[in-house]
Amino acid sequence: MSDTARHPEQGVPDQHAGGPPHEPLGEQEHPTHHHSGHDDSPEGIRKEVRRYLIVFGMLAILTIITVAIAQLHLPTWKAVTLALAVATVKGSLVAAFFMHLVSERKLIYGVLVLTVFFFGVLMWGPWHHRADAAKSWPGYDVNASKPATSQTASPEPGH
Amino acid sequence: MDDGHTLVAGHDAHSAHSHEIEIPFTVHARPDTGLYNGKLGIWLFLASEVMLFGALFSTLVLLRTSAPVWPHGWQILNVPLATLNTFVLIASSVTVILAWANLRLGELKKAKIFLLLTLLCGFGFMIIKTIEYTTKFSHHQYPSTNNFFGTYFVLTGLHGLHVLGGMIVFAYLLMTADKWYATKRDQFTNRVEVTGLYWHFVDLVWIFLFPILYLL
């Protein structure tokens, strides 16, 4: 039976369970509150601007750091891990502060968590297929594609 | 109360409707979700973009890890130029958010300047990209040369198309800023915010593309 059949309703709409946060509905006009979690007073906005400029500074420094690390020509896995780590920090700064994710709503977080999970699945799938096949079937590598060696892989730095 | 129209729940046949249907929560947030429509819309779109670039990153991972030989990015690509481009894009992220902040402060002129700066940064990015590409072509390095170049061109090319798309929208916002600010200020501010979110995402993709393609 319907879950609402048991609730006594006195004309108060029952909105609940399994949906978005419990706040009364209605087109309330709050001119200063149309941005989630933002303080729209001039003072608040100027504080935000200061924050953005600090984040910009951090991003610039991190960029220099990641280029510097790359000059060390570390072994592959170390290089990859470090590069991705720095990129993740930079990306998080952009997402958290420029895209205001620190103060965003649960619904957005939910969509993003779901997306990141499927992104991970997509990254894992093709790679693991090949890795597992190579492990399970001896000689699989021989039949796999042989890429042309890059004739243009000259050691000239940057071009 | 005497005409037959009252049965139709009070429909007033004589009110002149414009053909713009008013959609709730276009400008102001819906209380329970805390979002206005455009903001939810752009985040959903960005989620789909994550999957789009994700597929290309997955392609790169598979092709690179299964290749016996794969050059390092810094052996072939122009790291200094790309580093400059990284700064350019990060700067443009700052300018766009300053544009939005100024709109909320009521400073239309400053906002337009920052929008223009964002657009110029976008131009700068595309010019540097063009230099990179044409240099490659002049050395007979094309997407078809091998999969290193194939993945490089497709990833940066698709990213570049997204930069172009953003620039078109910023140009439109700049051109219509005065009119919109005068008549639909909050909606215009929202549009700048939403475009800014898209632009930050484009910056975010580059933040990962740059090290993965150029530094590894």
Add this chain to the structure above:
Amino acid sequence: MPPKRQVRVGNQWMRARDAQRALEEAIRVANEEDVHGGGHQQPFLRKYVFSTDHKWIGIQYAITALCFLLLGFSMMLLMRYQLAWPGQPFPMWIARFLGQSNAPGGVMLPEFYNQLGAMHGTVMVFLAIVPLAVGAFGNYLVPLQIGAPDMAFPKLNMMSYWLYLPGGLLMLLSFFVPGGAPNSGWTSYPPLSVIATHGQTVWIIGMIFLITSSLLGSVNFIVTIFQLRAKGLSFMRLPFFVWAQLVTSFLLLLAFPPLEAAAILQLMDRVAGTSFFMPSGLVVSGTPLTNAGGGNPLLWQHLFWFLAHPEVYVLILPGMGIIAEVIANNTRKPLWGYKSLVGAGIFLGFMSFVVWAHHMFMTGMGTAISAFFQTTTMIISIPSVIILTALIMSLWGASIRFTVPMLFALAFLPMFGIGGLTGLPLGLAAADIHLHDTYYVIGHFHYVVAPGTIFAMFAGIYYWFPKATGRQMNEKLGKLHFWSSLIFINGVFAPMFIQGLAGVSRRLYDGGAQYIHAKPVLHLNVFMSISAFLLLAAQVPFIFNFFYSIFKGQRVGSNVWDATTIEWAATTSPPLAHGNFDVLPVVYRGPYEYSVPGHTESDFIPQHVPDDAAPAPTAGGGMLAAAAVAQREA
């Protein structure tokens, strides 16, 4: 004392039937003035071609999709003729239509058979079913069912349609490029698809149009459902149809982009000479290919099926939503296990992203990854079973009204059951060794989509036709359509399981005639083809009924089925052109308050009616009755 059995209209007392006519007249006048009033008459192009009204866009999608459905069906009929009588010429008039390049002397060329195969799949999946299920039914009904004036982004909605139509037409035009239509299967596997004729490039470009259309649409649907629900309409009060559309939209949003990326990569391989999917050392017709090589054909399969598996849930979920609505309405009971339905739907959507490689069991997958995907595939059958069980249990103890929509809904249950059950051996890697790429697979998925989803679409058309047009389709013709379709569709697809188990491969131009192991089951081809032609004949009463009833169908009131959901109970048939509702409804209860204990005035309470004003029953006049009662009480 009011006169007996009369209702008050304005300042007059009149009989109910006259009152109903007066109401409809008032609505017609109001709609007229709505359109032409205040000097704001919309130009024809803006109103009917580039409309931003979700109802009209839904109708545009419906008509376009139904045309594509018929086209895809015709392609299959051509194929089935060839399968039943391989090498036999077509009748003169068909042969002349097909032309000498496709069927010299009236005999179908294998190349043309391949084109028909690839196009049948593409047209049915991307141009017919999804646009009908989501673009037509979703667009038309979701805003109405949630009490919204339109979609969240009406202009975006218009753009979605106007990307779909050119994309679809482009796909069809591919028949006329040199080399003909795409011929590498709807799955377009490289390396074949990369070296295939020009039609494949057209396919890719068409897909980019369609995917973009779909992405815009899915954003629109999700925002609309989250943001524009009426006051009081919490998520657990949504009709299951809306839940189904919500999950479907998330699938489209997140699963399509990888295919878009893959399409770009394949396009580059075809026109720019890249080698994303092309391994080294390929030799075609004795000539080595000159591309750089180093690519991986399996990469395409991963990216393709990453979409295409969620896509099949896109194909079925809206249909399940429609069936749920029709069953609740025609059993006069709430759905059994609403919460289970919702939970299973969400879980199904989520799981659909992690089962895709069960389409790739035969690609030399390793043991660990095979085990993983086999496990997830088995798990995903659980929510499907939950949904089907809930729908079947909803029939228990019901007083069923055997209306035409209900007949299709009832048939859906066992047909989808067969489709689902036959999927299980395919999901088991060991069994799949024998069954992969055989007619068993074709039988399985057609059972789910044809007597499954398409029957759900028919149920939806018969059910909501009165809402969209204010008229009802003819019942006798509907029953004829139903029974003949049910019999013949089983005739087409049931023997496929037998052929598949015997080992007959799919995509064979001669239907298996050249293989010894196919000989014992070859005769079934004739049986299936004749069933297919009879199935075509069975659609004639439907097509006639559909168009005839638009103009001459029996006029009915705004809530002909006495339904509880907002689209039926809170607006006219058809709904008010501008903004659907005069006053946006407020919701007070769940979506299926039928036969509520203690409520004796009628066997249903609409969602938007406050407790103290529930309507008395009148034949098909829910809204009228509500107003009448209000007048009587005033």
